[in-house]
Amino acid sequence: MTAEIKISVRQLSAFHGRAESLRGITLDVPDHRILGIIGPASSGKTTFLRTLNRLNDLVPDFRVTGQVLLDGADIYQPDFVVVALRKRVGMVFALPVPLPMSIHDNIAYGPRLAGIRDRQRLSETVERALQAAFLWDEVKDRLHTSALRLSGGQQQRLCLARVLAMEPEVVLLDEPCSGLDPISTAKIEEALVALKSRYSIILVTNNTKQASRVADDTAFFLMGELVEHGRTAQVFTVPRDQRTSDYITGRFG
Amino acid sequence: MKARGEKIAQRILLVIALSAISSLILIALFIFKEGTPVMLRMGLRKFLFSREWDPQAGLFGIYPMIAASLWVTLGAMLIGAPLGIAGAIFLNEFVPKTVLRIVKPAIELLAGIPSVVYGFIGVMVLAPLIRDHLGGPGLSILAAAIILGVMILPTVISISTDAIGAVPNSYREGALALGATRWQAVHMVILKAARSGIMASIILAMGRAIGDLKAARSGIMASIILAMGRAIGETMAVIMVAGNTVKLPHSVLDSARTLTATIAFEMASATGRHREALFAIGVVLFVIIMILNTCATVSLRGRTTRS
Numbered sequence A: 001m002t003a004e005i006k007i008s009v010r011q012l013s014a015f016h017g018r019a020e021s022l023r024g025i026t027l028d029v030p031d032h033r034i035l036g037i038i039g040p041a042s043s044g045k046t047t048f049l050r051t052l053n054r055l056n057d058l059v060p061d062f063r064v065t066g067q068v069l070l071d072g073a074d075i076y077q078p079d080f081v082v083v084a085l086r087k088r089v090g091m092v093f094a095l096p097v098p099l100p101m102s103i104h105d106n107i108a109y110g111p112r113l114a115g116i117r118d119r120q121r122l123s124e125t126v127e128r129a130l131q132a133a134f135l136w137d138e139v140k141d142r143l144h145t146s147a148l149r150l151s152g153g154q155q156q157r158l159c160l161a162r163v164l165a166m167e168p169e170v171v172l173l174d175e176p177c178s179g180l181d182p183i184s185t186a187k188i189e190e191a192l193v194a195l196k197s198r199y200s201i202i203l204v205t206n207n208t209k210q211a212s213r214v215a216d217d218t219a220f221f222l223m224g225e226l227v228e229h230g231r232t233a234q235v236f237t238v239p240r241d242q243r244t245s246d247y248i249t250g251r252f253g
Numbered sequence B: 001m002k003a004r005g006e007k008i009a010q011r012i013l014l015v016i017a018l019s020a021i022s023s024l025i026l027i028a029l030f031i032f033k034e035g036t037p038v039m040l041r042m043g044l045r046k047f048l049f050s051r052e053w054d055p056q057a058g059l060f061g062i063y064p065m066i067a068a069s070l071w072v073t074l075g076a077m078l079i080g081a082p083l084g085i086a087g088a089i090f091l092n093e094f095v096p097k098t099v100l101r102i103v104k105p106a107i108e109l110l111a112g113i114p115s116v117v118y119g120f121i122g123v124m125v126l127a128p129l130i131r132d133h134l135g136g137p138g139l140s141i142l143a144a145a146i147i148l149g150v151m152i153l154p155t156v157i158s159i160s161t162d163a164i165g166a167v168p169n170s171y172r173e174g175a176l177a178l179g180a181t182r183w184q185a186v187h188m189v190i191l192k193a194a195r196s197g198i199m200a201s202i203i204l205a206m207g208r209a210i211g212d213l214k215a216a217r218s219g220i221m222a223s224i225i226l227a228m229g230r231a232i233g234e235t236m237a238v239i240m241v242a243g244n245t246v247k248l249p250h251s252v253l254d255s256a257r258t259l260t261a262t263i264a265f266e267m268a269s270a271t272g273r274h275r276e277a278l279f280a281i282g283v284v285l286f287v288i289i290m291i292l293n294t295c296a297t298v299s300l301r302g303r304t305t306r307s
Helices: A044-051 A080-090 A103-113 A119-132 A136-142 A151-163 A180-196 A208-214 A234-235 A240-249 B002-042 B044-048 B062-094 B097-110 B115-134 B141-165 B167-177 B180-205 B207-215 B222-233 B235-242 B259-268 B272-304
Strands: A004-015 A020-031 A034-038 A062-070 A089-092 A170-174 A200-204 A218-223 A224-233
Touching: A004 A044, A004 B097, A020 A044, A020 A062, A020 A200, A020 A224, A034 A044, A034 A208, A044 A089, A044 A170, A044 A200, A080 A089, A089 A151, A103 A119, A103 A151, A119 A136, A119 A151, A119 A180, A119 B235, A151 A170, A151 A180, A180 A200, A180 A208, A200 A208, A208 A234, A218 A234, A218 A240, A224 A240, A234 A240, A240 B207, B002 B044, B002 B272, B044 B062, B062 B097, B062 B141, B062 B180, B062 B259, B097 B141, B115 B141, B115 B235, B141 B222, B141 B235, B141 B272, B167 B180, B222 B259, B222 B272, B235 B259, B259 B272
Parallel strands: A034 A200, A034 A218, A089 A170, A170 A200
Antiparallel strands: A004 A020, A004 A062, A218 A224
């Protein structure tokens, strides 16, 4: 892999109380590429993702060992500012979470938190973000109506746009298409492929076909372990590990 | 056999339900029948807005009492609502869940303390403090507002806590993942989602008898409406600490007599027109509570249609 390394994970283990949900993960995430993470339920995919923006900090009894380096700086060092981290590492959840306000204000929420007040600048940011998420044409005439009235697929693209409006460096997506129909899914995938030139993207998905369609690299998680990680084409055609092969061909999970 | 048993049960329940509703309706009709003639005779405007209340002389102007009720209620809201909502936010967002589980029932228990006890504390502790440090007679609107503000705290905290707790965790995480600080997430998202609930709870706390049930499912807005209902309807504690002079109050340190206190004070001796005038006060209270409950209902409906 020639691309520059954006996130470097070293011997990362995570614990919920006494249960170990990630076991010594070591993995590099290159810039400007899409990393697909696949694996059956409760394999640690989501935990891994939420460890990268420290959203797991909110979970009681949760702790991690090992290192997560973002541009070489360990995000779990005590002096690392979590709020700044989450601005650099944006996240889209499995269920779209439109905030109870207008479409425009949903997108402008992040920039406003960052202290941007200028209306002109905000509306430019909103337009750019919505276009990047392929949503602009559908909502440009009703930016000030409630975001709760959008369809599920639109809401999810709204959430993507909201993350993009913060101009993050990394975008994490946690099964963003799990509740969506194939057409909405295709739109999100299209947006992701278009976006990777500017961000590094990590996509957790339950849908192995989705990973094979959009991911440049693929990682396979099983029971909290990283079983295999490589170029998507290689993982899907000549997997090195028998368990990867079994999972991809649908023999379990 | 079974069908017959069910039919009988249904009949019995119907009778019980009807008698409950009809007794409420009868009470309302009775109050209006007794109270409206004096208002019509005097003219509604004169009854509501003239300042002279002298039953012996046949003068029934309730403006000073309306003013007193509104001052006391408003004061109680200013004290109880921010404290209660802040307490609810703190319990929900900043302490472990186990603390919430212990503290919340304890706070709800406070609602069960008889109001005469609150009034007693007001008379013995609060009124002297106000007299010594701020002047005036001590027994005053301020004292009543503070006591009432404390009395509505359980209502506001309990319902607001439920409302905030009902906001899905995904909102919190969504805001945090966008780089919000803990406080920004609380402020922007949770209050936004629960806003209608908070208001309703405060307004309801202004007429408590009618409000309680409704508040249980409503949220922060409802907790505020309920609190307002409680405050306007509360009688005992207010009689004890407000000082009871029928005079238009000019400052919060003046003593005053509320609508409810007037009924409680004079009902034993009232006859004829005086009695009618007290019922007319009942009508006014009835209308105020109806308006508050309508506000609560509307704010709730607004919330459900939006989501």
